[in-house]
Structures are given as C-alpha cells and as structure tokens.
Amino acid sequence: MSTRTNEPLAWLLFSAGGVMAAMTLPALLLILGVAVPLGWIAAPTYERLAWLLANPIVRLALFVVCATSLLHWAHRFRYTLYDGLQLKHLHEGINFACYGGAILGSAVAAYLLLL
Amino acid sequence: MNEATTPFHSKWYRERTSTYWWMSSWPYFLFIVREVSSVFVAWTVVFLLKLVNGVSHGADWYQAFLHWASQPWVIALNVASLLFVLFHAVTWFNLAPAALVVNVGGRRVPGALIVGGNYGAWVAASALIAWALLGS
Numbered sequence: 568m569s570t571r572t573n574e575p576l577a578w579l580l581f582s583a584g585g586v587m588a589a590m591t592l593p594a595l596l597l598i599l600g601v602a603v604p605l606g607w608i609a610a611p612t613y614e615r616l617a618w619l620l621a622n623p624i625v626r627l628a629l630f631v632v633c634a635t636s637l638l639h640w641a642h643r644f645r646y647t648l649y650d651g652l653q654l655k656h657l658h659e660g661i662n663f664a665c666y667g668g669a670i671l672g673s674a675v676a677a678y679l680l681l682l
Numbered sequence: 683m684n685e686a687t688t689p690f691h692s693k694w695y696r697e698r699t700s701t702y703w704w705m706s707s708w709p710y711f712l713f714i715v716r717e718v719s720s721v722f723v724a725w726t727v728v729f730l731l732k733l734v735n736g737v738s739h740g741a742d743w744y745q746a747f748l749h750w751a752s753q754p755w756v757i758a759l760n761v762a763s764l765l766f767v768l769f770h771a772v773t774w775f776n777l778a779p780a781a782l783v784v785n786v787g788g789r790r791v792p793g794a795l796i797v798g799g800n801y802g803a804w805v806a807a808s809a810l811i812a813w814a815l816l817g818s
Contacts, residue, residue: 582781588723589771594808596726596767598815599733600760604752611815613741619814620737629734633727640727643720651714653701672727679734 577642577666584639587632630680634673641669715766716773722766725759775800 603610619625645665649655700706704714729751736747750756778800779793 584723585770585774588726588767589774590804590807591811592723592726592767593764593771594811595730596760596764598812600726600729600751601757601764603748604757604760608816610748613737613744615815616733616737616744620734625814629730633731636723636727640720640724643717644724647714647717647720651704651717653699672724672731676727676731679731679738 577638580635580638581642582639584635584637584642588636588639591632592636626680630676633676633680634669637669637672637676638666641665715769719766719770722763723770725763726767729760729763771804775804 598608602608642665645661648661649658654661704710732750733747736743751760775797779796782796784791784796
C-alpha cells in the first residue's frame with residue numbers, strides 16, 4: 568500500500584526554516600532582544616532601521632526568515648506534542664493549530680514586510 | 683477500517699509508556715529540549731515582527747517598542763530564548779552532515795568539512811547582521 572502525504576513538503580519547509588533560524592536568529596536576538604535592552608550597547612537609531620527596512624531585499628530576506636522559521640516551529644512542535652506528550656490521537660487539532668498558526672504568522676509577516 | 687485499530691494505535695496489548703519518558707535519561711531529555719527550542723524560535727519571530735511593526739509606524743512607535751522590550755519579563759524571555767536558539771543552531775549544524783551528503787569527484791565530502799562550512803556561514807551571517815544593525 569502506498570500513501571501519498573504532504574510529509575516531504577512539510578519536512579522541506581521544516582529543514583529550510585531550521586537553517587534560516589540557526590543562521591540568523593541568534594545574532595538578531597542577542598543584539599535586539601538582550602544586548603540593547605540590558606544597555607550593553609546603544610539601540611540602533613530609528614533612521615538606521617528605517618533605512619534598512621526601506622530596502623526590498625532586506626524586507627524579502629526578513630520575510631523568508633520569519634515564514635520558514637514559523638513553519639519550522641509548526642513541524643517540530645507537532646512532533647513534540649505527538650511524541651513528547653503522546654498526543655498523537657489528537658493529530659487533527661494539533662495539525663490545524665500548528666500549521667494554521669504558522670500560516671497566520673506568515674500572513675502577518677507578509678502584511679508587514681511585503682505590502 | 684478495522685474497528686480494532688486507529689490510524690496510529692493498534693489496540694492489542696502494549697505496555698503504556700510514561701508521559702515523562704524523556705526525563706529518564708540525559709540524551710532523551712536533550713532531545714526534547716531540542717524539540718522545545720522551536721517554541722522559542724517562534725517567539726523570536728514574534729519579537730522581530732513587533733520591532734518591524736514599530737519601525738514601520740515611525741520613530742515614536744520605535745521608542746515605544748524599545749520601552750516594551752526593556753521590561754524585565756521580556757528580557758528574561760529573550761535571554762531564555764537566546765539559549766534555546768543557540769542550542770538549536772549548534773545541534774542543527776552538528777547534524778548537517780547526516781542530512782547533507784555531498785559528493786565531489788566520486789568521493790564523499792567529509793562531515794567535518796560540512797560542519798565547518800556551516801559554522802563559517804553562521805559567523806559570516808552574524809557579522810552581516812551586526813553590521814546591518816550597528817555598523818556606520
């Protein structure tokens with residue numbers, strides 16, 4: 568019996584998101600989420616960030632990072648609930664919440680960055 | 683469908699696994715920590731989108747974002763997230779050779795080279811981000 572599933576696509580997006588998150592999020596979070604709020608370094612000026620976000624390549628790159636990272640979360644968290652908490656019997660609700668949440672978040676990212 | 687089965691569970695006897703199976707050994711625990719890191723990846727995206735939203739509304743909103751981000755609970759969450767995101771990055775890069783089989787001239791590229799390439803790219807990407815945010 569062979570069953571076609573969306574698993575390869577979900578895994579591909581999970582994998583792409585894993586790379587994107589690993590490459591970019593530690594630096595972004597260290598600077599913007601930790602070092603600046605703790606006063607270790609001065610916050611980037613508004614002009615600097617507005618200049619960066621005016622660049623379409625920066626916006627597109629940031630959108631790709633956000634969307635793939637969210638899909639990475641959806642896939643990995645789904646299996647955390649399946650295996651870690653043994654909730655596989657709730658798979659329909661979990662799939663809906665995880666992938667639905669990731670798609671909703673990606674839509675917000677697209678609205679903020681691409682429109 | 684056979685009444686005795688569901689898509690994921692056969693109904694014949696099997697010993698029940700504890701919900702806390704992953705607390706029984708260190709490698710299992712690290713496995714679950716790695717899985718849970720994805721929640722902090724998602725939070726980091728939310729945090730970045732809040733910043734983008736602030737900046738796109740103008741200088742006042744950006745100041746309001748900075749004020750919001752300097753609350754103790756946000757800093758605490760971000761410090762925890764940084765640890766998880768770093769754990770994700772290190773485990774991800776170290777596993778890369780298992781997922782990425784590259785052959786050059788009929789010979790497999792050694793795993794150490796692929797791991798090294800990933801860390802090199804990580805340093806370059808982080809330097810680019812630091813320059814973009816802070817450089818003059």
